Amino acid sequence: MKTKLFTFIVLFAVGFLFSSAKPAKEEFKVIKVIGEILYQNSGKKMATGDVFATGTKLNFVTGNSRAAVISSAKGRFVLAPPSKKKTTNLVPAVNSISSRSGAIVNALDFAKHFEGDYLILNRVAVPVSPQKFPQNQDNFFFVSYTYEDEKIMKQLPVGDGKLILHRDHIFMIDGQPITPFNTKINLYYRNAETKENQSLASFYAVFPNQQLLKKEIQVILDEYQSFSKEKQYQQIKGYLNEFYGKPFDANLKSWLDW
Structure with a gap:
């Protein structure tokens, strides 16, 4: 009887200690x-x-x-x-989002690609259909944005089947560079045949401080160093989408040098 009682007391004490222990x-x-x-x-x-x-x-x-x-x-x-x-x-945190693959062929594709906050890391080159959107001296893409209460119009570089958004080109006014800043950008296409400026997208362009961004990305890489490159990339992409803006895969991988 004493043995059973002693065993019961020991088990009760051990159970109490485990139940009252603080979670790690x-x-x-x-x-x-x-x-x-x-x-x-x-x-x-x-x-x-x-x-x-x-x-x-x-x-x-x-x-x-x-x-x-x-x-x-x-x-x-x-x-x-x-x-x-x-x-x-x-x-x-919000998981990573999938990116559209293939060339953009119409205005709806542009609106979907650029909707919301859009992250630009130095230079974005988005594939577009050269048949639907030929680029030359007379047919071209251009953007507009506001700087110091003035509307700035910038013709974009002619790309070979690519829409090119270059930070340094966009923020060059009258031959003088200005400090890049996050701003609403309107994207258009000049059609020489119809003599119309087709509105394609309106989005908030995000140009981050890249020195700070590299430090932040390094935290993710350090914490996920034992994981595959794909898992690292998904964490980076998800983080950027949640705290900066939607990244374009080709642009992000080029910036990461992956």
């Missing part, structure tokens, strides 16, 4: 911070490359402050201010 904390690495997030204990600002554990007390200075974070074990998350409905402030 998980660590995440910070990719990017938007707004301002402070560590409550130190008052230090959260920054790219930081490593923090779940349960760390944080102060979201503004309601829209958030951060992209990653864990090789858990994946990518968005660190956001806690709400009344959610006690956790780690929200699963």
